[in-house]
Amino acid sequence: MATLNQTMKARGNKMNISVIKSHGSKNDFIIIDEQKGLIVNDEQRAQLALYLCDRQKAIGADGILYITESGSAQAKMRVFNSDGSEASMCGNGLRCAARYIAERDGVQKFSVETMKAVLAVEKVESLYEDIPTYAVEISPILFDLASLPLQLNQETLFNQIVPEWHDTLRFSALAVPNPHLITQVTEKELISGLQQELAQSLNAPNQWFTDGVNVSFVVPLDQNQIFVRTFERGVGFTSACGTAMSSSSLIQAMLTNGETGIPIDVYNDGGRVKCVIHKKEDQFHHIDLIGNATFTDEYTLEFNDNELIPSVKHVKSTGEEIIYQRMAEASKEFIWGHIPGLRK
Numbered sequence: 001m002a003t004l005n006q007t008m009k010a011r012g013n014k015m016n017i018s019v020i021k022s023h024g025s026k027n028d029f030i031i032i033d034e035q036k037g038l039i040v041n042d043e044q045r046a047q048l049a050l051y052l053c054d055r056q057k058a059i060g061a062d063g064i065l066y067i068t069e070s071g072s073a074q075a076k077m078r079v080f081n082s083d084g085s086e087a088s089m090c091g092n093g094l095r096c097a098a099r100y101i102a103e104r105d106g107v108q109k110f111s112v113e114t115m116k117a118v119l120a121v122e123k124v125e126s127l128y129e130d131i132p133t134y135a136v137e138i139s140p141i142l143f144d145l146a147s148l149p150l151q152l153n154q155e156t157l158f159n160q161i162v163p164e165w166h167d168t169l170r171f172s173a174l175a176v177p178n179p180h181l182i183t184q185v186t187e188k189e190l191i192s193g194l195q196q197e198l199a200q201s202l203n204a205p206n207q208w209f210t211d212g213v214n215v216s217f218v219v220p221l222d223q224n225q226i227f228v229r230t231f232e233r234g235v236g237f238t239s240a241c242g243t244a245m246s247s248s249s250l251i252q253a254m255l256t257n258g259e260t261g262i263p264i265d266v267y268n269d270g271g272r273v274k275c276v277i278h279k280k281e282d283q284f285h286h287i288d289l290i291g292n293a294t295f296t297d298e299y300t301l302e303f304n305d306n307e308l309i310p311s312v313k314h315v316k317s318t319g320e321e322i323i324y325q326r327m328a329e330a331s332k333e334f335i336w337g338h339i340p341g342l343r344k
């Protein structure tokens with residue numbers, strides 16, 4: 001397969017690629033459609049993520065979604081975090097990729113190939129006013145600790161104190177299939193520095209998580225309503241993490257013996273989504289993650305003279321953010337009514 005250099009030579013050393021800046025619950029991503037002629041290898045994908053996600057130097061984002069051809073689905077989505085690491089899945093990103101593919105190919109209900117699963121996606125009724133809204137499948141759901149991986153002398157971890165991590169918090173771990181560690185906290189614990197301290201230690205070299213982990217603090221709000229804040233592997237704190245919100249809604253349902261098949265409102269620092277847990281033959285099978293897929297800006301990447309790092313030109317803002325902000329403000333007011341300590 002040709003690499004960037006070979007492609008550049010073929011195009012006389014200049015190549016412009018248009019890209020979209022998008023977000024799901026303000027978890028923001030740059031969408032790069034490789035089928036527009038950008039041919040890069042994995043090292044170059046990681047380098048581009050490091051550069052283009054830098055909020056000081058370039059566009060700025062939590063990650064890049066690379067859209068490529070698929071032999072088993074409408075298209076394939078690969079997600080690279082802002083630190084250049086590749087993740088197996090990205091829930092908020094899959095909604096943005098789904099919208100991009102839907103509008104590119106004129107489809108509304110289809111599947112997208114990801115690193116470890118082909119997942120169903122669908123354009124659905126808007127969550128608020130006419131915000132573009134998509135439902136995406138989050139699966140597989142894996143509780144065996146080897147799937148994360150997490151080294152503990154036990155098969156699974158559910159609602160359990162691990163003294164080496166904290167003396168009172170109870171933790172649950174699962175992979176969907178990226179790794180998540182979830183604990184229910186009080187408002188006081190949420191606004192303390194505890195989450196950053198724990199998440200940074202578990203994403204530095206340690207004896208438990210050899211490939212890092214996304215760490216979520218959950219505050220129950222009401223029946224079928226939770227607030228989730230996540231420190232993401234490979235990124236840090238984000239406004240929201242789709243796979244984390246999905247995983248947290250599942251753990252909350254398990255803790256409360258909640259019924260499956262009904263929407264759970266998951267609030268976050270960037271707004272809100274809905275999660276619906278599905279069982280099959282009495283086993284947790286998948287979670288539907290339903291939320292916005294907002295496109296905020298268009299950019300052009302101008303590659304010159306075989307250089308990997310492009311110059312970046314802002315083409316236009318789409319104007320969609322104004323509507324999303326109305327939903328985000330309404331969500332904030334609701335959250336502050338339950339967790340006043342979050343009101344800045």
Ligand SMILES: N[C@@H](CCC[C@H](N)C(=O)O)C(=O)O
Pocket residue numbers: 027079081086087088089090091092093178179214232233234235238240241242243244
């Ligand atoms: N924010 C994404 C998750 C992106 C990958 C994650 N940081 C990881 O490394 O597992 C989401 O919405 O799920």
